[in-house]
Every structure is written in C-alpha cells, then in structure tokens.
Amino acid sequence: MLGIPSWGWAILALAAVVAVRAGLFYSRFRRMCRLVREELTERLQREHPEIRVEGERLGNLVVRMPDGTERLWEMTDVYGAVAHLPGMGSDPADRAKVYDGAIEMLVRAAPTPTDPVTRATHEPYLKPQLVPVAALGEQSAGEALPYHELPDLGLAIIYVLDLPLRRRPITEADRDSLGMELRDLHLAALDNLRGSLPREMVAGVLEEGSGAASQAGDTFDAARLLLVPELLQPGEELLALIPHRDMLLLLPASLREEPEKLEEGLRALQGEHSPECSHPPLLDRPVRVTAEGFEIC
Numbered sequence: 001m002l003g004i005p006s007w008g009w010a011i012l013a014l015a016a017v018v019a020v021r022a023g024l025f026y027s028r029f030r031r032m033c034r035l036v037r038e039e040l041t042e043r044l045q046r047e048h049p050e051i052r053v054e055g056e057r058l059g060n061l062v063v064r065m066p067d068g069t070e071r072l073w074e075m076t077d078v079y080g081a082v083a084h085l086p087g088m089g090s091d092p093a094d095r096a097k098v099y100d101g102a103i104e105m106l107v108r109a110a111p112t113p114t115d116p117v118t119r120a121t122h123e124p125y126l127k128p129q130l131v132p133v134a135a136l137g138e139q140s141a142g143e144a145l146p147y148h149e150l151p152d153l154g155l156a157i158i159y160v161l162d163l164p165l166r167r168r169p170i171t172e173a174d175r176d177s178l179g180m181e182l183r184d185l186h187l188a189a190l191d192n193l194r195g196s197l198p199r200e201m202v203a204g205v206l207e208e209g210s211g212a213a214s215q216a217g218d219t220f221d222a223a224r225l226l227l228v229p230e231l232l233q234p235g236e237e238l239l240a241l242i243p244h245r246d247m248l249l250l251l252p253a254s255l256r257e258e259p260e261k262l263e264e265g266l267r268a269l270q271g272e273h274s275p276e277c278s279h280p281p282l283l284d285r286p287v288r289v290t291a292e293g294f295e296i297c
Contacts, residue, residue, distance in 0.1 A: 080196030113166040117177040128189040202231040214248040232291040
C-alpha cells in the first residue's frame, strides 16, 4: 500500500482549512440560487407574459423576448444581491426588492453587442477583470485598453462589458463613447461587481479561522479580490490566492506561518486550471490583504 507523500499532506491540510466552511456556505448558496430562479420565473410569467422563460443554462435563465429573440438572462448579479441581504435573503420582501430591479433591467432590454456604446445604456454592464501587466503587451491605438495598474501585485485591472449575449473588453474608443474618466470607469465597474461578494465570506475567515472560496465561473472571481479591503477594519488582515481569473480563495492570515503549505496549495490549485483556457495564470504567490490594500507575501 502506497503512503501519501509529504507534499500530499500539505495539500490535504490546506484543503481541510477550506472545505468545511466553503462547503456549508455554498450548499446554502446553491439552495438560495435555485429559489431565486424559481421565484423570478414565476413572477416574470405572472407580470410579463410577453417574456417567456424557455429554460436554464449554467445557472442562468434563458428567456424569449417579445421580438422573438432568445436571451441569456445572467443571474450572477441577482444571486450576489440576494446573498448580500440579511440572512442571505431569508425575508421574501427583501428578495422582492432585488427582483424589482432585475426585472426592470430585463424589461428595459439590455444593449446588444451591435448597439452604440453610451453611458446611459452600458454603464450597468461594466465590470473589472484582473490580468497580468505583461499580458497587455504592445497595444495599437485603435484597440488600446484603459487599465489601472496594481504595481505591488504585477497585475492590471481592465474593464469589460458584461452583456447578456457577449462579454468584451472596453477599449479607449469605448471609453470616449462612454464619456467617462478612468476613475469613473473604475468606480462604476466595482459598483456593478460589489453585490456578488457576500460579507459572510470575509466574516467567516476572520471570525472562525476557516477558508472561503469564490468560484462562480463568470470570469470575475479573481477580480472580487478588489472588494475585500472595504470589508476589513483597520488592523484586520487575511490571505488571498488568485491563481487564475476563475478562483478567489480567502484564508486566515495565520497561514503565513506555514509557507510550505501555502505553496503546495497554490500548486494544486494551478494544476486544476484547465490547460485549454486561453486566459493566463495570475499569481503563484499568496496576497496579504488589509483595509489599506494588497501586497505579495
């Protein structure tokens, strides 16, 4: 019988830190997501019979609009908003308020990829994404991307339009059409992502010394790291792992005293990253997060 190598124990130890808390949280989160889809479907059919729910796709609702076009109604922001409510949306009245806004946006009809980019129609769909600075490379004038650099991490924040039928980066030409300075673009993108990082994730790490993971698969998991400092008080800190854009793992700061365990855990997470994905890896080092910002451990 083969024994487990030393590096295997390190990975198992790191996994144990995360598994219980993350498992309980996401089991509850999945139940909430299912309830949201069911309630939105019922309410949409009752209040707007001209819009039909055709089915579900990867946790989102597929709807048929009045003009006959099929649209993917992405639920990420709705889930995040409900998860951010007290008791993860245990009060139906609180959930109904979130549904009001979501249905209003759907009925107004989101812009399509061919619509002119304007602040009035496109600002609600701006979101941030993290990329290595080196990945930006040489940019042509017409396709240059506005970005905000995080020099301590060697990463840059770019901005994307997260449209229901397409997701694409914002170019400098788009920014001109939006009429937004880089700072305004950044703040709007963070606002649109903010509801998708429940405070309970950070609170569990700080109060219970357990781990928490965000892996929604919407390409914004790593970018949710940008929201963590505002959930910390002065003097509080934790660790974050963002091996690629589809993973954010929050861990207690005490694990800094076990660097080997962190390194082995990071290698394991990077090994799980699908090689056929076109987006590059982000960081192979833990990030120390405080209310003031970030630094590589």
